[in-house]
Amino acid sequence: MSVYTSVSFAELASYLEHYNVGALSHYEGISAGVENTNYFVDTDQGRYVLTLVESVSAEKLPFILGLVDHLAVNNLPCAQPIHLNSGELFGELNDKPAVLMNCLSGAPLTKPNNQQALVIGEALAKFHQLSSRLPVEEYSHIPQWCNELGAKLFEKLSKADQDFLSDALMATGEIDWTTLPAGPVHADLFPDNAMFDGNQLSGLIDFYHACSTPYLYDLCVTLNAWCFDEQLNQFDQDKAQQLLASYEDVRPLDPIEHALLPIMMQTAALRFWLSRLRDYHFPTAGEDVTQKAPEGKQRLLKGLIAGNFHIN
């Protein structure tokens, strides 16, 4: 469970008066998630999810929540922010930006099957089509982000990992990002950020990594996360092919995107190896905090570089 900011019943009841959602009857911290504080919130009108946003500043929320609103209005299955009575998409509780969402049915995935991977490929492509109608705002140049974080972590690593990191930063830094189609993306579409009822997608959640960057990067984050089993150290090539095919049924890749797919998968693996190392070496204090093991992403990156994990 990740709860960084505690909220009392009285504080929450008073905060909910800013919405038209009824009176608080019960609430509990959610046993999942890494970066933000989440609570299930029950009122006499239904169940909601409250997020106290810890991972990004309030200035980014109009972009993030505006993106989610745009997707939801255009019928992409995703959690929908509830508007405050003032019309705003977020408020403030205990000095943190606070977002109330509708509660989706089903559960986040741990081990997605091939059919669910196919469904997510199609949903991601629709996401990119819809987001391409929005302006490119909050641009994130991931290789630069990796370089800066890599420099902070460098002295914490073994000599072997320092050398490995330097080589990976150099190789992934060679992509020319300016040639790639880009727009607002999810940027963290792991199976635990997709709620499913059986094989049916009830909605995408956790948009707090959203930024504008190449669509190919978002696709590669998703391919890595859905097709690589970190415990078994296995890359499921069939599943990856199916996910990619279902994506391309909706949004075919450009030739340049096809050509850069393998190195972009390395970039995506590197990005999450580094953020997990950051969470390990520089943890954020909290009442109850979940971390994900960096080693899984490093093994993925090693397999991608060695050419053992690939899509035909």
Ligand SMILES: Nc1ncnc2c1ncn2[C@@H]1O[C@H](COP(=O)(O)OP(=O)(O)O)[C@@H](O)[C@H]1O
């Ligand atoms: N709209 C929602 N409906 C139902 N459950 C949700 C919703 N949003 C979040 N959750 C639950 O909360 C958990 C943590 O949410 P998440 O946004 O992934 O947190 P974090 O930003 O900390 O990673 C999810 O795994 C899911 O179980």
Ligand SMILES: N[C@@H](CCOP(=O)(O)O)C(=O)O
């Ligand atoms: N998906 C990332 C961790 C980011 O945390 P999230 O709970 O906000 O998705 C990873 O697996 O490293």
